[in-house]
Amino acid sequence: MADLTATIAGIVSPNPFWLASAPPTNTYGQVARAFDHGWGGAVWKTIGQPIVNVYSRYGGLDSGTQKLIGLNNIELITDRSVEENIKEMALVKKRYPKHTLIASLMVETNREAWHEIVKRTQGETGCDGFELNFGCPHGMVERGMGAAVGQVPEYCQQITEWVKEVATIPVIVKLTPNVADIVYPARAAKRANADAVSLINTINSIIGIDLDAMATVPNVNGKGSHGGYCGPAVKPIALNMISAISTDAEAGSLPISGIGGVSTWRDAAEFIALGCDNVQVCTAVMHYGFRIVEDMIDGLSNWMDDKGYKTLADFKGKAAPTITKWENLNLNHFTRASIDHDKCIGCELCYIACEDGAHQALKLVQKNGRRLVEVKEDMCVGCNLCSLVCPVPDCITMKHIENGAPDVSWKQFQSGKGALAERPSHYQPVDDAE
Ligand SMILES: Cc1cc2nc3c(=O)[nH]c(=O)nc-3n(C[C@H](O)[C@H](O)[C@H](O)COP(=O)(O)O)c2cc1C
Numbered sequence: 001m002a003d004l005t006a007t008i009a010g011i012v013s014p015n016p017f018w019l020a021s022a023p024p025t026n027t028y029g030q031v032a033r034a035f036d037h038g039w040g041g042a043v044w045k046t047i048g049q050p051i052v053n054v055y056s057r058y059g060g061l062d063s064g065t066q067k068l069i070g071l072n073n074i075e076l077i078t079d080r081s082v083e084e085n086i087k088e089m090a091l092v093k094k095r096y097p098k099h100t101l102i103a104s105l106m107v108e109t110n111r112e113a114w115h116e117i118v119k120r121t122q123g124e125t126g127c128d129g130f131e132l133n134f135g136c137p138h139g140m141v142e143r144g145m146g147a148a149v150g151q152v153p154e155y156c157q158q159i160t161e162w163v164k165e166v167a168t169i170p171v172i173v174k175l176t177p178n179v180a181d182i183v184y185p186a187r188a189a190k191r192a193n194a195d196a197v198s199l200i201n202t203i204n205s206i207i208g209i210d211l212d213a214m215a216t217v218p219n220v221n222g223k224g225s226h227g228g229y230c231g232p233a234v235k236p237i238a239l240n241m242i243s244a245i246s247t248d249a250e251a252g253s254l255p256i257s258g259i260g261g262v263s264t265w266r267d268a269a270e271f272i273a274l275g276c277d278n279v280q281v282c283t284a285v286m287h288y289g290f291r292i293v294e295d296m297i298d299g300l301s302n303w304m305d306d307k308g309y310k311t312l313a314d315f316k317g318k319a320a321p322t323i324t325k326w327e328n329l330n331l332n333h334f335t336r337a338s339i340d341h342d343k344c345i346g347c348e349l350c351y352i353a354c355e356d357g358a359h360q361a362l363k364l365v366q367k368n369g370r371r372l373v374e375v376k377e378d379m380c381v382g383c384n385l386c387s388l389v390c391p392v393p394d395c396i397t398m399k400h401i402e403n404g405a406p407d408v409s410w411k412q413f414q415s416g417k418g419a420l421a422e423r424p425s426h427y428q429p430v431d432d433a434e
Contacts, residue, residue: 041100135201150176160192202228235261246275265299335382
């Protein structure tokens, strides 16, 4: 059976699944329960100077029947005292010595304040590492913390250096995605000798407007504020930022803890294939509870067995080199849609999407008393849209065209000839000159 042991910056966990710093890691009771269910590690809810949180904090984005494809929050760091948190963290570490416990920190931009919290936390909790929260995009920013630090590489570097002056355990810098280019704060972390980076924290967002209240969701007594967005919908953004760091000449050697929309073992495998050493999960646990980790462990382990991967290192970063600049893509590689009429249910969603939204490469034909969608081979540019909208698995697949270029009348289409001839006459452009 595959060995799921995960190591990041020298910190060893029984598996790569950590809870991200968030409400699921607020208390001893929660983290203990999570470890009992199999989570390999937990980043404690960020501790720092005491704050007061607002009532009404979360907003959700649903898609059809799928709840919470995105989650928005205006919650700040823990509103429990440093003493209380440190006491409970120490109890967790004592009871679960083989599980990973990371202390997430955020204090004002002041060397003494950082030295004090670092020394105290490592001295009293027995935690395995620190995560510096330079990512919280709301509330704390107005106090000059969170993303206010993460958005300025010089501040990232400065505070990380202060922490490294006194830390005796590994330091992970948690990055904000609310920047033009994530590589710059990652490089700053590297220059400050951070042991690893983690990303992404939440994305600036307003999740929606309540049209009766004429106020944001959520709102606090009629007034709202932008919040932090996370959940399955942010996974593509996280993957892109991770890829940017893992392939960067300067920051690329930093170990990466991947965060953002991880909900299944497959998501985790994708993050690791792009170069992450482990993953952190928040929204999926807030939605479905701690037990999802049981499926994650089984799924990842079975998949690794199937593929012959014995350890995470066997596939870590394997997909990273396949990501390149657009200009390096092969312009002589052609694919074309292929429709399996035995599987087709005749909904014609593919036809509508292609006709109105893409390249007019599908046609409706009558065959043996059945209306069918067929591919116009000379018009298909292999864009994938038909297969993406098709509700039936494997009904539309994209086939590689072995013998070079298809009969590309789409090139004629681009030059204004050819394709228009296939339109019914009332779709033909009227030439005033005629
Ligand atoms: C309600 C809520 C509170 C959060 N609090 C913190 C926090 O205190 N510290 C922190 O570093 N990240 C915090 N996060 C961000 C998460 O740790 C994580 O980076 C983000 O949610 C993306 O992961 P996900 O898509 O799995 O939710 C919070 C997220 C949510 C939803």
